[in-house]
Amino acid sequence: MTIQARTAGSAPQIPRRPLIWALIAATLGGGATIVHPLAGVVVVALILAATLLSRVPIPRLGVAMTSVTAVAALAGPNLALPQVPSVFAFRVLIVAMLIGAVGYVLMGARIGGFGPIAIPVGLLASMALWAVFSTTWAEDRMAAGRWILFLSMMGSLAVAIPIAFGDRRRAVGFLRLMGITFAVIGAISFLEIALGVRLPTSRLAGRDLATGATSVFGNENNFATYLTISLPYLLALPLVFRDVRLRALGLFGAGLALVALLFTGSKANILAVGIIFITLLIYFGTDRRQRGRAVTAVVVAALSVGLVVPAMRGSGVVPLPERMVAKFDFTLLQAQVEQGTGSGAVRNSLLGDGLGLIRDSGGIGVGAGNADVKVRSLLEFPGVANMHNWWLEVGVNLGLVGLGIYILFYLHLATRQLRISRTSPDPLVRYLALAGATSLAGFVIGSLGPSTVIHFAPMWIMFGLGMLTIRLAANTTDRPPEEAPWNTHHSSP
Structure with a gap:
């Protein structure tokens, strides 16, 4: 073999591949x-x-x-x-x-990790296929295609999370990333509250009398729903781990989340917070092995009630503006429904219209993405086309079949995570499972806040974390040191 050396006077050769890409x-x-x-x-x-x-x-x-x-x-x-x-x-x-x-x-490669999450992934795929099939009777094919595109993109993100972060080290890294992102989003909301500084995408931008918090989500209800989805992941830290730093981080973060939530004025998500605490109290109260943690849960719940309830009434340590206090008046909501005015009347009208559309379609729905189209065509158009109710939106668009598939998917994630939270030997997996199941419980009501959540990223990330928990639990065979719950060297096989 001979090697031709470049002479001292010759020019260096430019690599051909970078040159081609540059051209x-x-x-x-x-x-x-x-x-x-x-x-x-x-x-x-x-x-x-x-x-x-x-x-x-x-x-x-x-x-x-x-x-x-x-x-x-x-x-x-x-x-x-x-x-x-x-x-x-x-x-x-x-x-x-x-x-x-x-x-x-x-290229012949294989993407692994689908085995433990085959059921939820299969249910999501079935929901997407049924949505495609529903276009055969959809009135507006463009609206149907747009809705299916959102479903496909967001569903892909949810599935990518357990596939990409399926071992302990990567899962911890992703949780840290989500924690940092939560801190940034929360900081933006407190800039709104304290200084009135808002992002250009906020619906409150440029309004002198605006007092709500929207952060990166554009409106108060979407931000509130993000907060209640995230809240269980903060509350579970002091309830699962013994590390003082994690406990302090969880309590501090949960307190800030509740304060920010108060400045959204979202009644649906205040109810979601109640469901979250009830779920945690029942969970620990029904397990004799965790009576100590049950006491901790009671203390945390009592502190949260002491923070939130007085503020909703216009007193307490969180000084809410009068306009924000009025938003938490549930008697006003009832009066709006009875008088046929305000947001309460609109939501009540949308509920009746949505159920009527399901009935009139024979239970098969109006076709993916066509709920808004049908509502706009009603003789008594309520003035708002979005369902403002995710469960109703799925039912109107995809009918009872699509709604049934979604409910099965939801129940599978919730029940599997509840079981894992009691049986997994890994505290990290137990933490994820408890937080995920509790987040799903709160979202049953929290999903009534946004106008639509088909492209609401926090929901799909919550689903992704649920599937990640199932995959991690399937791969966990032994228990890492209790004093190092975030030990990234303990990897699943």
């Missing part, structure tokens, strides 16, 4: 710039990122992509192009992730 980037970027300067920058940036990541192992790249995509999903339209508001970073990332996954499989 492609210049060509495509130049062409895109003709259409719009920003489009050219985006194209060049994407090609540059693809070139830099080409040597990263695919599984590691998948973990990074899922992490970034989950954060982008929570940020929503705040990470959109100013010139094209409908192009969110999340939508670009989830499409890129799906294309990458398909390409990975076509």
Whole structure:
């Protein structure tokens, strides 16, 4: 074998592959710039990122992509192009992730980890297939396609979480990322409360008398629902772990979450908080082995009631504005329903209209995404087309079959996590299971807050964490040291 050495005077050879990609980037970027300067920058940036990541192992790249995509999903339209508001970073990332996954499989590789979560993934797939089938009788095919697209994108994110973070080390990393994201989202809400500083996407931006908190979610109800989905993951820290730092973090975070929730004025999510605490009290009160933790749960619940209830009445340590206190007046809601005015009357009308549409369709629904279309066409249009009730929205769109599939999926996640929370030898898995099951319990009512949650990222991340818990439990064979519950070196096989 002979090796030809480069002479001292010869010029260095430029690697051909980067040169080819540079020429492609210049060509495509130049062409895109003709259409719009920003489009050219985006194209060049994407090609540059693809070139830099080409040597990263695919599984590691998948973990990074899922992490970034989950954060982008929570940020929503705040990470959109100013010139094209409908192009969110999340939508670009989830499409890129799906294309990458398909390409990975076509190359002959195998994506593992589906075994323990075959049932929930199968139910989600069945719901999506039924949604596609429902387009055969949907009045508005475009609306149906849009709804199915949202279902597919968000469902893919939920499934990607247990696949990407299926061992203990990666699961802990993802929880830390979600914790940091929660802290940032919470900080934005307190900037709103204290200084009136709001993101451009907030519906309260520019209103001088606005007092609510919306953070990155645009409106109070969506933010409130995110808080009640997250709350059990904070409350479970002092109830499961012995580490003083984790207990302090959980109590401090839960307290801030409850304060922020009060500034949303969301009655549905205040009720969800009640369900969350009732679930925790029943859970620990019915287990003789955990009577000590039951006492802790009672103390935490009492402190939370002492924080929330007086504030709702206009007193206590959290000084709510009078307009916010009025939002928590449940007698006002009843009066609105009786008088046919206000949001209470609108929601009551939507409930009756939705049930009527299910009945008139013979129980098969009006077709994916067509609930809003049908409500707008009613003779007595209530003025709002969104169902403002996720359970009702699924039932109206997909009928009793689609609603039944969704209920089975929901119950499977809840019951499996409850069982795991009592039987798993790993405190991390028990923590995830208890928090996940409690979050699902609260979301039964919390889901009535947003106008729609088909593309509501916190719900789908909650589902993803539930499936992740099931996968981790299936892989757990022994117990890590109790004094080190976040020991990342204890990995599942």
